[in-house]
Amino acid sequence: QSVLTQPPSVSGAPGQRVTISCTGSSSNIGAGYDVHWYQHLPGTAPKLLIYSNINRPSGVPDRFSGSKSGTSASLTITGLQAEDEADYYCQSYDSSLRGLFGGGTKLTVL
Amino acid sequence: EVQLLESGGGLVQPGGSLRLSCADSGFTFSTYAISWVRQAPGRGLEWVSLISGNGASTNYADSVKGRFTISRDNSKSTLYLQMSSLRAEDTAVYYCAKGAPAGYYAMDVWGQGTTVTVSS
Numbered sequence: 001q002s003v004l005t006q007p008p009s010v011s012g013a014p015g016q017r018v019t020i021s022c023t024g025s026s027s028n029i030g031a032g033y034d035v036h037w038y039q040h041l042p043g044t045a046p047k048l049l050i051y052s053n054i055n056r057p058s059g060v061p062d063r064f065s066g067s068k069s070g071t072s073a074s075l076t077i078t079g080l081q082a083e084d085e086a087d088y089y090c091q092s093y094d095s096s097l098r099g100l101f102g103g104g105t106k107l108t109v110l
Numbered sequence: 111e112v113q114l115l116e117s118g119g120g121l122v123q124p125g126g127s128l129r130l131s132c133a134d135s136g137f138t139f140s141t142y143a144i145s146w147v148r149q150a151p152g153r154g155l156e157w158v159s160l161i162s163g164n165g166a167s168t169n170y171a172d173s174v175k176g177r178f179t180i181s182r183d184n185s186k187s188t189l190y191l192q193m194s195s196l197r198a199e200d201t202a203v204y205y206c207a208k209g210a211p212a213g214y215y216a217m218d219v220w221g222q223g224t225t226v227t228v229s230s
Contacts, residue, residue, distance in 0.1 A: 046147075046220050047220075048217060051210055052213040087154075091216075099145065101147075101157055
């Protein structure tokens with residue numbers, strides 16, 4: 001059981017918008033700690049998509065956006081493309097500075 | 111281009127030890143914190159440990175605390191993970207990941223991973 005809770009799977013058709021939630025608690029996200037998001041394709045290295053809740057690293061398309069409110073955060077992907085099919089993970093940390101990952105969400109592009 | 115390359119994975123018996131290495135090329139190694147993250151077969155990503163740029167500060171997941179030790183040699187641009195008292199549940203692909211310049215605990219460069227299998 002991960003401390004950060006994500007839906008196991010989401011799906012959408014090409015061109016649509018999908019949102020992946022990440023729910024924590026007052027000990028992590030709700031304490032004001034940053035949330036980051038990663039895209040992971042099997043057999044490859046994870047890729048940082050969003051850092052510090054809302055920021056995109058250079059090279060990440062603006063179709064990817066992040067938000068945070070209270071004890072939760074969300075990753076939204078607009079204009080869904082076949083290449084977006086992957087596993088997505090949220091990440092934060094706690095007051096003991098232990099890193100935390102969500103359980104991961106498998107995105108299927110229909 | 112920044113690159114991280116892990117090595118040292120392999121098959122080890124329960125209760126055994128193994129040392130993983132992560133070599134950097136392309137950036138100022140001592141400037142950034144670096145983490146180990148693992149993924150067990152069929153499971154999600156799990157944060158394992160982090161070490162600060164100068165090596166003075168370390169943190170561990172509860173699942174490995176007291177058994178794993180993270181360290182770094184900035185003169186060799188190399189990160190290490192000494193793993194002891196290994197258990198079957200430590201079987202995973204282990205990644206090293208560089209701390210991003212912005213975003214506490216964000217990781218912007220990852221290695222390709224090295225596989226550790228704990229089995230008799």
